[in-house]
Amino acid sequence: MVYHWRGDLRSWRLLLSLLLLAAWKVGSGQLHYSVSEEAKHGTFVGRIAQDLGLELAELVPRLFRVASKAHGDLLEVNLQNGILFVNSRIDREELCGRSAECSIHLEVIVDRPLQVFHVDVEVKDINDNAPLFPVEEQRVLIYESRLPDSLFPLEGASDADVGSNSILTYKLSFSEYFGLDVKINSDDNKQIGLILRKSLDREDAPAHNLFLTATDGGKPELTGTVQLLVTVLDVNDNAPTFEQSEYEVRIFENSDNGTAVIRLNASDRDEGANGAISYSFNSLVPTIVVDQFSIDPNTGEIVIRGNLDFEQVNLYKIRIDATDKGHPPMAGHCTVLVRVLDKNDNIPEIALTSLSLPVREDAQFGTVIALISVNDLDSGANGQVTCSLTPHVPFKLVSTFKNYYSLVLDSDLDRETVSIYELVVTARDGGSPSLWATASVSVEVADVNDNAPVFAQPEYTVFVKENNPPGCHIFTVSARDADAQENALVSYSLVERRVGDRALSSYVSVHAPPTEGAGPAGKPTLVCSSAVESWSYSQQRRQKACSGEEAPKTDLMAFSPSLPPHLGSVEVGEQQDLNVAHGLEVSPFKFRTYTFYLRKL
Structure with missing residues (x-):
């Protein structure tokens, strides 16, 4: 098609x-x-x-x-x-x-x-950061007795960009004595060093000036350069050595001060003072490492001296020097990688936004009441947060995206049964033991006009003598509406039914407001407004009735205790069906039957 x-x-x-x-x-x-x-x-x-x-x-x-x-x-x-x-x-x-x-x-x-x-x-990312060395000048001390192929570590450059823009290549300025050695360590970082190609003679050349250039992989490429000052030393020809060039240890955050991290051990083939070793942090170690750790110069034991916080720093790279006491001293080097492990030390956070209150009692299922987001600074299971809601009805939480939820209506509301709900949202992480936080949500139910007024009793029978003066009290009725405010305002109507050839007619409507703080309306009183003819009683049965078209009658009138009478016709057909007198047994006397109607404003 x-x-x-x-x-x-x-x-x-x-x-x-x-x-x-x-x-x-x-x-x-x-x-x-x-x-x-x-x-x-x-x-x-x-x-x-x-x-x-x-x-x-x-x-x-x-x-x-x-x-x-x-x-x-x-x-x-x-x-x-x-x-x-x-x-x-x-x-x-x-x-x-x-x-x-x-x-x-x-x-x-x-x-x-x-x-x-x-x-x-x-x-x-764009290539907007050039490679950067930590210092403008690196000093390297090398004994003249060192053999060719000896390796001297250098501090590499860093690039704040990511991807190919941060991939660095290194180049050393020309020298017949030195070359550049580049390796990739277990941390996927390049470890560079200066390799000795030819034996040194301090008396011939006591110092060598070199330039190390780092180039990134961006287009166009950016470069950074550091000067290498190589000083050739004499005498002590054996440097301390470690068993490994790199050590990796793991320790939990918030460990106590003084907790041992690792004990290093270096050896020196020299004897006496030339073989006595002292341990220290390398001069290029950043201040944050010195603030968090200390090393014993005699034993090589590294201990915690500050609080470790996984959420702030989770990896420390510590360069260690093992220096002998020869003249001049020689140093060996290693790197200690300290990985900080997460502990469940952060309580979930709950944020409530966009509250839609109050909620109409006739609101549809799925109506969004509030938006809720949760967050936990921990990682892994410690940072995985689940939310729950109490009580479970008539609301529920719906996950919308990651740590975002919607509070929605899940079942019917009835303000006359419960007008306000106090809800508690609980956010609990997946740690062991888990941590949790709560937030309270007060949901007010707005009233709708869903309740009809109700009389205290369905039928009243009243006997009145004739010739009562105007204003005489006949009887008082009472009605109640379960709704609130304007939905609880009611009006009262008198409808006359007379025996004879005359049709039914409507009477006056009186509006009565609810009493303060409650649902029932005011109680209007039925009184005489003119002399009443001879009345008798009747045997009554219940039947639905409607009004005729004649003018309102003035034998009786109703008024509210809080409002003056308001005369006017009422369309009884708009009112609810009510039981009125019917099937009267006529006596020798003239009589009239009035039915009291209740209607909503």
Whole structure:
């Protein structure tokens, strides 16, 4: 079957938008965009309103807004055209550090009705950081007695970029005595060293000046350079050596000060003072290592001296020197990798946003009451949070995205039964033992007019003598409405039924407000408004009745204790069916029967 579409450009755009929206709904339910770091202000990111299936004209009335917990000012949406654009400078390295993946998570919220969408904007790296060495000059001390192929470690450069932009290659300036050795260690980092190609003679050349250049893999490539000052020493020709060039240890965060990390052991083939070894941190070790650890110069034992926090730093790279006491001293080197293990020491955090209160008692199932997000700074199972709700009815929690939930209506509400619910949201992590946090949500139920007024009793029989003066008290009735406020206001009507050829007619309606703080209406009183003719009693049966068209009668009147009488006809046909007198047995006397009606305002 072939379909032919004829229409203007606007129709084609509308069809394309619908197709995009359908494709998005079938997919993950989440929009993905990408933008390069350092993009200029106003750089186009995506047509977010169109991709979410929202009309441009409804963005402002529905309070369209974009929120991001930590990066709310980096991206913005133009409410006139629905385009997501760069609002301020985005620095990927500042945003995500060395992480291979970097994205900005946005919450797109619209009201009336409430909807929430999740958008991830990937920040792409550009080669905007050159390789950087920790110092401008590195000093290397080498004894003239060292043999060719001896290796002297150098501190490599670092590049704040990621991917190919951070892959470094090294090049050493020309020297007949030295070459460059590059290896990849277990941490996937390049370990570089200066290798001796030819024996040194201090008397011939006491110092050598070299340049080490690091080049990244970006396009265009960037470089960084450090000067190597090699000093040739004399005499003591054996340096201490470690059994391994690299050690790796694991220790839990929050371990007590003084806890041993590792005890190193180096050996020196020399004797006496030339073989006596002292252990120390390398001069290039950063301050954070010195603040967190200490090393015993005699035993080589490294212990904790500060609090280790996995959430702040989870890996320490410590360069250790083992220096003998010869003249001049010689040093051996190793690296200790201290990996900090996570403990469940962070309580989950709960945030409540976009509360839609109060909730109508006739709200449909699935109505969103509140948006809830949870977070735990721990990692692994310690940072995996699950949420629960008490009591379980008539609400439930629905997971919308990762650690985001919606509090929705799950069963019927009845304000007259329960007018307010005190809910408790509990967030519990997967640690052992687990930690949890709670948040209270007070949900008020709004009243709707779903209850009819009710008399204290369904029927009243009253006997009145004739010739009563106007204003004489006949009887008082009472009605109650279970609703609240204006929904509890009621009106009272008198309908006259007379024996004879006359039809039924409607009487006066009186409005009576509810008593303060409760549901029942005020009690109107039935009194005489003129002299009443001779009355008798009747045997009554129940039957539904309706009113006629004659003018209101003035033999009786009703008034509310809180409002003056308000005369006027009432359409009894709009009232609920009520039981009234019927099948009267006529006596020699004239009599009238009045039925009291109750109706909602």
